[in-house]
Amino acid sequence: MNRVVTNAQRKKLTQQNENRARMLISCPDQPGIVAAVSRFLHEHGANIVQSDQYTMDPAGGMFFIRIEFDLNDLERRLEPLEVDFQEVVAEKFQMNWSIHCASRKKRLAIFVSKEDHCLLELLWQWQAGDLDAEIAMVISNHPDMRELVESFDIPYHHIPVTADTKPEAERKQLEVIGDQADTIVLARYMQILSPVFIEQYPNRVINIHHSFLPAFVGGKPYAQAYERGVKIIGATAHYVTEELDGGPIIEQDVQRVSHRDDVESLKRIGRHIERIVLARAVSWHVEDRILVHQNKTVVFN
Amino acid sequence: MNRVVTNAQRKKLTQQNENRARMLISCPDQPGIVAAVSRFLHEHGANIVQSDQYTMDPAGGMFFIRIEFDLNDLERRLEPLEVDFQEVVAEKFQMNWSIHCASRKKRLAIFVSKEDHCLLELLWQWQAGDLDAEIAMVISNHPDMRELVESFDIPYHHIPVTADTKPEAERKQLEVIGDQADTIVLARYMQILSPVFIEQYPNRVINIHHSFLPAFVGGKPYAQAYERGVKIIGATAHYVTEELDGGPIIEQDVQRVSHRDDVESLKRIGRHIERIVLARAVSWHVEDRILVHQNKTVVFN
Amino acid sequence: MNRVVTNAQRKKLTQQNENRARMLISCPDQPGIVAAVSRFLHEHGANIVQSDQYTMDPAGGMFFIRIEFDLNDLERRLEPLEVDFQEVVAEKFQMNWSIHCASRKKRLAIFVSKEDHCLLELLWQWQAGDLDAEIAMVISNHPDMRELVESFDIPYHHIPVTADTKPEAERKQLEVIGDQADTIVLARYMQILSPVFIEQYPNRVINIHHSFLPAFVGGKPYAQAYERGVKIIGATAHYVTEELDGGPIIEQDVQRVSHRDDVESLKRIGRHIERIVLARAVSWHVEDRILVHQNKTVVFN
Amino acid sequence: MNRVVTNAQRKKLTQQNENRARMLISCPDQPGIVAAVSRFLHEHGANIVQSDQYTMDPAGGMFFIRIEFDLNDLERRLEPLEVDFQEVVAEKFQMNWSIHCASRKKRLAIFVSKEDHCLLELLWQWQAGDLDAEIAMVISNHPDMRELVESFDIPYHHIPVTADTKPEAERKQLEVIGDQADTIVLARYMQILSPVFIEQYPNRVINIHHSFLPAFVGGKPYAQAYERGVKIIGATAHYVTEELDGGPIIEQDVQRVSHRDDVESLKRIGRHIERIVLARAVSWHVEDRILVHQNKTVVFN
Structure with a gap:
């Protein structure tokens, strides 16, 4: 399959970004945080090119900031900078913080079952250069998409899952992921991951x-949505926590429907929204645009 | 308050519409319905100017049609036409049907409590000539909006409601409505109407x-939506049935929000969506664009 | 590449639809049209399963209708039905009309240059069974996408075009299309087709x-949109006429942008809207949902 | 007319905000700006509660920041703080900057002609406490809305305008505005203001x-939009510059339409979008969320 972004182009993009870093900080709000951080970066020769800041509830609330900065010779200077930052700034303000090199792309393990629309959208956007990540592998409890995935030169791991073999299957999944991927994307993966698995990737399983207004509980939500004659259907992308479908929401979107849409049509429209919403959420994650606090996200997009 | 549409203009609009009728039919689907109806109208001198038809589930499903037609001297000829139609067409096809003169506007009784945003939007659209109805009265369990409502020359009935006096209050409400109104609009009326009351106005209480994705149960949905960091909030207009908030949905809409929106901001945005969605639903109702089947609407807009 | 809809499934879908026809009619409005058409269909044993009708400007205006009907043994009975209809109904009402068998899928010739996002979306939706058409071939003035297209078992014709060779190139294009395709989709084809070519496919070149609000003329619209700080960008799908980009609009959609989106980001978002809007327009065309009158479309979706 | 927000409530809101200031800065980008500003504010005892920053084109581009901060005893300490800031920070970085007290509300002079929908929306949002401004006066070239406006206890100035009297009329307008208003809102004011007038209020006339995709030039855009069958119509709010309708865009929004919408319906929908978009733009202006650079806005909302 021909690639829109050639390897040469990719390399050029990487070079442009090789001195670009993204810093995420959350901490209890108090005076002087921005001053301390920006002075630190300035004194270390970094040039802030973009920043977004948000304070949740000024009185006794939380402070969040995302900073993009350029620093010459980033690769070599990052580690001492991190050590310094912890000592000089982070400890004082009780910061929860991280710095990410734009050139070190996030590596995705995409989980999929039998529906391919979300996987295809991610592959398409990745191929078009719109998804700034590496796709390390696809893991599926079914063999169906091997040919598709391998045609993109991406490894495909078929790991069947039954009620009995689930713990064993999760062990295999963790084994093939190893240190090859840092983010798990559940692209219509129809198995529930165990808390043990999820703990391995805090705020890194999407x-x-x-989603519907109102929500429909039970096994056939599209049939219920049709029976009730909803006028809008939607999709929600979220980080996975132990509470099923209850983790921090990253992105949502909707589309209008009408009485003319039968159950099949609602499902088709639902698939289109799902792939768009998931792709947006994954993009923001890999570009380090999301901070999580308690059970909600702060998305700087 | 000056009126955008003067009485003279209103009269002119009415004259244009005085021969315009709208027909709504639902019945079990079978061959020949459209032929029978349109032949009937043709033979009675009516000119179909617009029609919308929809069949739900071709095999053994339901047939819905909305027809706008012009008929000279409508006022005088409508009643015999209705008698004929029942005999010649409707019985054969087991039709649930009605004909509405466009010139006989629906008459609304608007129920309101303390929040005025939905009421104001209806008054504004009515005043601008965008809501093709008469507002017969406003009924409230609070005295607060009397001055506002009376400034539009609309009667205001303050009928307090407590847990103890509710049956008595509903009797008073039904009494003041009498035959002055045919449609009840609950414009943020914070009392639950009894089944006895609702039965009086089947599919005529809006x-x-x-609405949120996901739905939040309990008393403080906006606080919960904030805690969960929802990215979209919405509103739903529906016909009231005995099942609380479970009746046929007429219209829904949403707006994007972000982590920057605090609870107050979410509520403000929520109010804006509510007034837009309610006004749209009421418009469609008064223009006879809605058919109800089981627990869903067919909206021809 | 694995197919979501297997050939067996496709065959099943086809059988369900093999007696389904879609009729499109436009004519000057006058009383009795619906009666005449529905009586005709009823008398010929057809069962109307869905119909949409619209009259543009009741006084001396145009009448449009789309009817879906089922007729046993459609394949054999269609031709005599068409002969009858012309004699019995169409002539009397000066109708412009056509009947389409749902089982005879439209056959697309997709034209493409170097950008692949629109082509990929069409291939994806076709593969997922969401685009009810056959893709007969892809024609390009560049060789780049041969491998991609052929991986879907679709013929790829590379026909280079220069200012000098354009008439000759168009002759070749018409030759390879022959009777293999009935609809031309310009999926970011960056050559202007000659009036001679377009005449061959009236209202069949999409x-x-x-699109922007406001529109920007000149060679670099995204750069201009960025300079002006637009908050919304969009895309328009239309039938091609002799007037460049001036033909009947089929579908439009937009997405919000902000000052944070640089020119590259605007272009990326623009590509996403383009592929969604084009795919929707092609879907409606192949499902015979579009009537054209003068320079506008009536879309029954 | 009863007020949703009583004076007592308004006073309470004001007290909450009396120490809140908003700072807007734009300047050529260079290292150390954020550090310098936040250190300055920190050293002066200010607590940054929210900040948004954006750099347009990192290499040799422009830097924009909006900071909300709290400072005890703001009213008394603001002026010396401003003097200091100019000396200590602003000169060094060639800043274009301003500080606004949240408690000193912007004062609007709303210009209107015969259409009242935009005026009514502003009055409604102001009355509901959603528009954080004072409405100092309404100026109109027609007498029609005096009663409406005066019912809100807002002064109404009827200043007729003809081709001959325009310069004289503008002199009168400037005279009645005097120092009573700082922002001009053209709420469907159908006269073109002269460059001389506009110069008095740089980036303060909204x-x-x-707006349509595509744009239609000439006198009857809705008729043209109908003829072309557009599927989306919109509205644009912008700052007024000498170039007619060519100033920096503040906000845009759209709504879907269909072939069923006749010219009157398109106009009605257009009015609804106009009032929503204008109200949003005015809100952002009065909350100091907009910076202008060259011909575009940076909106921190």
Whole structure:
């Protein structure tokens, strides 16, 4: 399959970004945080090119900031900078913080079952250069998409899952992931991951599911949505926590429907929203645009 | 308050519409319905100017049609036409049907409590000539909006409601409505109407409430939506049935929000969506664009 | 590449639809049209399963209708039905009409240059069974996408075009299309087709282009949109006429942008809207949902 | 007319905000700006509660920041703080900057002609406490809305305008505005203001107009939009510059339409979008969320 972004082009993009870093900080709000951080970066020769800041509830609330900065010779200077930052700034303000090199792309392990629309959108956007990540592998409990995935030169791991073999299957999944991927994307993966698995990737497992106003509980939500004659259907992408479908929401979107849409049509429209919403959420994650506090996200996009 | 549409203009609009009728039919689907109806109208001198038809589930499903037609001297000829139609067409096809003169506007009784945003939007659209109805009265369990409503020359009935006096209050409400209004609009009326009351106005009580993806149960949905960091909030207008907030949905809409929106901001945005969605639903109702089947609407807009 | 819809499934879908026809009619409005058409269909044993009708300007205006009907043994009975209809109904009402078998899928010739996003979306939706058409071939003035297209078992014709060779190139294009395709989709094809070419496919050449509010003329619209700080960008799909980008609009959609989106980001978002809007327009075309009158479309979706 | 927000409530809101200031800065980008500003504010005892920063084109580009901060005893300490800031920070970085007290509300002079929908929306949002401004006066070239405006206890100035009397009329307008208002809102004011007038209020005259994809030039855009069958109509709010409708865009929004919408319906929908978009733009202006650079806005909302 021909690539829109050639390797040469990719390399050029990487070079442009090789001195670009993204810093995420959350901490209890108090006076002087921005001053301390920006002075630190300035004194270390970094040039802030973009920053977003948000304070949740000024009185006794939380402070969040995302800073993009350029620093010459980043690769070599990052580690001492991190050591310094912890000592000079972070400890004083009780910061929860991280710095990410733009050139070290996030590496995705995409989990999929039998529906391919979310996987295809991620592959398409990755191929077009719109998804700034590496796709390390695809893991599926079914063999169906091997040919598709391998045609993109991406490894495909078929790991069947049954009620009995689930713990064993998760062990295999963790084994093939190893240190090859840092982010798990559940692209319509129809198995529930165990808390043990999820704990390995805190705020790094992204799931997509359909959403309705009002919500419909039970096994056939599209049939219920049709029976009730909803006028809008949607999808929600969220980080996975132990509470099923209850983790921090990353992105949501909707589309209008009408009485003319039968159950099949609602499902088709639902698939289109799901792939768009999941792709947006994954993009923001890999560009380090998301901070999580308690059960909600702060998305700087 | 000056009126955008003067009485003279209103009269002119009415004259244009005085021969315009709208027909709504639902019945079990079978061959020949459209032929029978359109032949009937043609033979009675009516000119179909617009029609919308929809069949739900071709095999053994339901047939819905909305027809706008012009008929000279409508006022005088409508009643015999209705008698004929029942005999010649409707019985054969087991039709649930009605004909509405466009010139006989629906008459609304608007129920309101303390929040005025939905009421104001209806008054504004009515005043601008965008809501093709008469506002017969406003009924409230609070005295607060009397001055506002009376400034539009609309009667205001203050009928207090407590847990103890509710049956008595509903009797008073039904009494003041009498035959002055045919449609009840709950424009943020914070009392639950009894089944006895609702039965009087089947598919003629319209309610508005906020909606979220996912839904939040309990008393403080906006606080919960904030805690969960939802990215979209919405509103749903529906016909009221005995099942609280479970009646046929007429219209829904949403707006994007972000982590920057605090609870107050979410509520403000929620109010804006509520007034837009309720006004749209009421418009469609008064223009006879809605058919109800089981628990869903077919909206021809 | 694995197919979501297997050939067996496709065959099943086809059988369900093999007696389904879609009828499109436009004519000057006058009383009795619906009666005449529905009586005709009823008398010929057809069962109307869905119909949409619209009259543009009741006084001396135009009448449009789309009817879906089922007729046993459609394949054999269609031709005599068409002969009858012309004699019995169409002539009397000066109708412009056509009947389409749902089982005879439209056959697309997709034209493409170097950008692949629109082509990929069409291939994806076709593969997912969401685009009810056959893709007969892809024609390009560049060789780049041969491998991609052929991986879907679709013929790829590379026909280079220069200012000098354009008439000759168009002759070749018409030759390879022959009777293999009935609809031309310009999926970011960056050559202007000659009036001679377009005349061959009246209201059967679909184009997509970016759209802005306000419109920007000249060669670099995204740069201009960035300079002006637009908050919304969009795309328009339309039938191609002799007037460049001036033909009947089929579908439009937009997405919000902000000052944070640089020119590259605007272009990326623009590509996403283009592929969604083009795919929707092509879907409606192949499902016979579009009537054209003068320079506008009536879309029954 | 009863007020949703009583004076007592308004006073309470004001007290909460009396120490809140908003700072807007734009300047050529260079290292150390954020550090210098936040250190300055920190050393002066200010507590940054929210900040948004954006750099346009990192290499040799422009730097924009909006900071909300709290400072005890703001009213008394603001002026010396401003003097200091100019000396200590602003000169060094060639800053274009301003500080606004949240408690000193912007004062609007709303210009209107015969259409009242935009005026009514502003009055409604102001009355509901959603528009954080004072409405100092309404100026109109027609007498029609005096009663409406005066019912809100807002002064109404009827200043007729003809081709001959325009310069004289503008002199009168400037005279009645005097120092009573700082922002001009053209709420469907159908006269073109002269450059001389506009110069008095740089980036402080806000206009609203309809927008289409594609744009239609000439006197009857809605008729043209109908003829072309557009599927989306919109509105644009912008700052007024000498170039007619060519100033920096503040906000845009759209709504879907269909072939069923006749010219009157398109106009009605257009009015609804105009009032929503204008109200949003005015809100952002009065909350100091907009910076202007060259011909575009940076909106921190």
